[in-house]
Structure formats: structure tokens, C-alpha cells
Amino acid sequence: MIALVAVLGALLLTAASSRGQAAPASLPAPAPAAASAAGAPASRPAFFKVTESLLYKIPEGVKVTDSICSPDSRHIACLESKDGKYWVTLDNLRSPELEWVVGRSLAFSPDGSRFAYQTQHDGLMFAVIGQVGPTWQAVEQPGGYLIGRILFSNDGKHFAYGAQREKNAKMSLVLDGKELIQADEVVVADMQFSNDGKRLACKLRDGLKQRYYVDDTSQAPYDAVAGLTFSNDGSRVGYLAQEGKEAMAVIDGKEGKRYGMAVGLTFSPDGRKYGYVIDSADAAGKLSGKQQLAYCPGRGTPEQLFAPFDRIGAIAFSNDGRRLALTGLNGQKWSLIVDAKVVGAYDGAGMVQFSPDNKRLAIVGGRANQQFIAIDGKELPAFDVIGPASFSPDGTKIAYVIRSGRQHFLMLDQQRLGPASFFAFSPDSRHLGHAQVAPDNESWQVAIDGIGTGPLYDAFPTGSRMVWDSPTVGRLLAARGKEILAVRVELDK
Numbered sequence: 001m002i003a004l005v006a007v008l009g010a011l012l013l014t015a016a017s018s019r020g021q022a023a024p025a026s027l028p029a030p031a032p033a034a035a036s037a038a039g040a041p042a043s044r045p046a047f048f049k050v051t052e053s054l055l056y057k058i059p060e061g062v063k064v065t066d067s068i069c070s071p072d073s074r075h076i077a078c079l080e081s082k083d084g085k086y087w088v089t090l091d092n093l094r095s096p097e098l099e100w101v102v103g104r105s106l107a108f109s110p111d112g113s114r115f116a117y118q119t120q121h122d123g124l125m126f127a128v129i130g131q132v133g134p135t136w137q138a139v140e141q142p143g144g145y146l147i148g149r150i151l152f153s154n155d156g157k158h159f160a161y162g163a164q165r166e167k168n169a170k171m172s173l174v175l176d177g178k179e180l181i182q183a184d185e186v187v188v189a190d191m192q193f194s195n196d197g198k199r200l201a202c203k204l205r206d207g208l209k210q211r212y213y214v215d216d217t218s219q220a221p222y223d224a225v226a227g228l229t230f231s232n233d234g235s236r237v238g239y240l241a242q243e244g245k246e247a248m249a250v251i252d253g254k255e256g257k258r259y260g261m262a263v264g265l266t267f268s269p270d271g272r273k274y275g276y277v278i279d280s281a282d283a284a285g286k287l288s289g290k291q292q293l294a295y296c297p298g299r300g301t302p303e304q305l306f307a308p309f310d311r312i313g314a315i316a317f318s319n320d321g322r323r324l325a326l327t328g329l330n331g332q333k334w335s336l337i338v339d340a341k342v343v344g345a346y347d348g349a350g351m352v353q354f355s356p357d358n359k360r361l362a363i364v365g366g367r368a369n370q371q372f373i374a375i376d377g378k379e380l381p382a383f384d385v386i387g388p389a390s391f392s393p394d395g396t397k398i399a400y401v402i403r404s405g406r407q408h409f410l411m412l413d414q415q416r417l418g419p420a421s422f423f424a425f426s427p428d429s430r431h432l433g434h435a436q437v438a439p440d441n442e443s444w445q446v447a448i449d450g451i452g453t454g455p456l457y458d459a460f461p462t463g464s465r466m467v468w469d470s471p472t473v474g475r476l477l478a479a480r481g482k483e484i485l486a487v488r489v490e491l492d493k
Helices: none
Strands: 048-057 063-069 076-084 086-089 116-120 125-130 139-141 160-164 171-175 178-183 186-191 199-207 209-214 224-230 237-243 246-251 261-267 274-279 293-297 312-316 324-330 334-339 341-346 348-354 363-365 370-375 385-391 396-406 407-412 423-425 430-438 444-448 452-459 466-471 473-480 483-491
Touching: 048 076, 048 224, 048 444, 048 452, 063 199, 076 116, 086 116, 116 139, 116 293, 125 160, 139 293, 160 186, 160 199, 171 186, 178 199, 186 224, 199 224, 224 261, 237 261, 246 261, 246 274, 261 312, 261 385, 274 312, 293 312, 312 348, 324 348, 324 363, 334 348, 341 363, 363 385, 370 385, 370 396, 396 423, 407 430, 423 466, 444 473, 444 483, 452 473, 452 483
Parallel strands: none
Antiparallel strands: 048 483, 063 076, 076 086, 116 125, 125 139, 160 171, 171 178, 186 199, 199 209, 224 237, 237 246, 261 274, 274 293, 312 324, 324 334, 334 341, 348 363, 363 370, 385 396, 396 407, 423 430, 430 444, 444 452, 466 473, 473 483
């Protein structure tokens, strides 16, 4: 294994030690450089260049105890401390001195346009919301005894959190600074916006009863509620509820048939269909031990029950909502069922994913203590562990991270590229951007299709990822010494 330069605390990923310490999964230990480029695809670009600009530098004597990259890989936020003093920085902009900042509270909106953290002073907690930009300024929201996790909508236009203004008082659900409703508890871990940012849902608890609050309306209370999900288009919302020994799905506020168990509610992307897993129970509430898929094929149509399995695993709809796949266990074998037909059998089954064009289906299968990806029934080579996987935008390729022994590699179809902690296809599906060990076998480089070039880096900040602005221009954040750099990758057109 190679040795990487470890940089202060939580700011950078920990490096692999030359004494044999394994690198963390988020930055896997690379193979020797000569092996990492083997099998590089013929589609490699004729030329690409890497340029960089300084985004942030750790001041002398300052300790960075937390950091986060924006999802668009344009910004980095850090929590600094020195001599009992604290600051939050956004790129090269620093907040005023702070009494205390809540650990792990730094947060960007999914589009990278807004930023938030939680702070404490004068015996109160505060949510601080800022607009990202060259003159970033944070606005402190009204304080309270307790401020919960801050959540942004995907477009960054809205934010929500739970607030308890005084000790032993009820909690309030706060949306864009306005208190909507109070309850004994606002369960901020179960709070979400719809994809379009127009709808907000949150679990509330009063006494021993739980309920969801959706679109300014309280849903019916139950002994327990969980698994709320919006359809991708935001048109529908559903969740699962438990009342006594009975469980049910609640879709758009309407309670469905009651069973002994209900889990795993999944909508088709267009919201017209949905499915969830049930287990029936006898009069005494004893489960049958057999699980079935409760499936609704369209709005206004009754649910249907599929054939029973000992256990049901994944449920996946195609992007156009026309195809349905699930995995089911009977005895010692997992079956893959696609469009109501069995198309594969495995010792184990994990991720199930349709290609963006809806034509192909990938599954992580297991056999003989190894894992592999099978695409439309064709099994690719097996390895110890299969990690994150993704189809190219046109659905013709698949990239995934594998572990073989103590080594991690990025695979493109059946071709082994270099080690990677992140990867991303270009919008035209022609190229794959990732990180790769440099020829010195001690540093890292930006790589395209298994070929690394340009400046050397010690590591990549936690959360850094490749983002493509066009088919020929990508960007990410990288670290060298005490500096965080904005890196631009440009391919030959």
C-alpha cells in the first residue's frame, strides 16, 4: 500500500499507512500504479488538462474539526477552533468568533446555493442560514433551548428544522423561519421535502401517539408511523402505520387494508403505481412467516397481492414506471423477478437498478461467498465485495467499485481501472471521471477512463465528487498540504 499525507483531523480523508493500516472505504487503498491502468478502455480521451485554484487554506495554529463539500463541488465549509474559540468558514470567508458550534451541523442545500449550521451562545441554540456567494453572510434565526437538524429543499429555496424554545416546552416545526405546528416531539430525522421543494412532511409525537404533518395538515395519529415517501414528481405521498397488531399503508391520506406487517413502500417515479411488503397475521396477531408484495398498478385501482416468499428484498420501478423488479427468497435461493417473470437465481441479492433508458437491469448477486453484478441475466466477474454502482446516462455502460482482498478498484463493465472513492460519467456517456494513484505510487491524480494526469494531490476532502458541467468539462475538490483546491478538468473536444 502507498502512504498518503494525512492532513488535519476531519478535514481530509485519512491516508493509508506504510505500516499496513487499511485506508477507509471512502478513499480505498490503491494498487500499484502499473496495475491500476491495466484494461483502460479504448474510449480514453486524446487529451485533457487539469487546472486548479486555491479555495481554502488552513490558518496557522488552527485546528479543523469538521468539514463538508457542497454537492456541486464548488465550495467547502469548515469548522475551525483555536484556544477555545470557534469559527465557521465558507471557502475563504470566515464567520465572526463563535462561542460554540454544534458538531456535525454544517449543511449545504442539495443545489449548493445555501449553507447552514447550528451555534450556541448566551445559553441558547440557534440555526444560522446563509446564502452562498462571494459576500456570504449568515442570518441567525430566533434561538431556543434546542434546535434540531436543518434540512433544505433540493432547490435551496426552503429550510426547515425543529425548535424547542424553552426547556420542557413543546417543540415547533419551523419552515423558512415560521412556526407551523407544535408537538411533544418534532422528529427531525424523519423530515423531508418533496423533490420539487413544494411539499414538506415531518413526523410528530404527542404522548404515545405518532403522526405525520404534511402540507399544513396533520395526518391521523397511530401507535407508530414510518417510511414516509413522496413520489419523484411530488404528486403523491405515502407512509406506513402501525395500530395495535395491525399495519397498513396510508396513501395520500387514505388508509389501506390492514395486515400484520407492512414495510418498504416504494412509488413509481410518476407516482401512478406503488408497492410495499406485507405479512398477514391470524386473529391473535401471529405473523404467517410469508411475505408478499402488495402492488397497486395505477391510480384508483385496487391493490394486488403477489405470490408469497419467505422474504422480499428490493423493490425497484423503471424510470418510466412501466417495469417492476423485486427480489424474493425461498429456502436458500434468492430470485430476481422482472415484469412478473423469474430471470435469475442467486445465493444472495442486493441492489437492483434499471438503466436510465429503462431497457437494462442490474442486480448485485452473491454466490460462493463472492459478489458480482448481473446485467439482464449476464453475470460479470465476481469479487469479494461490490460497492456503489451506476449506469451511464445512455444505459450502455456500468461502473462500480469492487473490493478484492484488501484492494479496491473501479470497474467499467468488465475492465479494471484504478482505485476510486468516487466516479461520474460525462453527460454524453463517453467518459468516466474518477481519482487514481499517480506514477509515484504515493499521491493521487484526477483520472479519465483510467488515465491519470495533471497535478498531484495528497487526498480528497470528505464528500468531494466529480461533477460534469458539460461533456468536456468537469470539476471536483482536492487537497494538498493545508490547501483545498478547486480543480477543473477539460477534455479535448
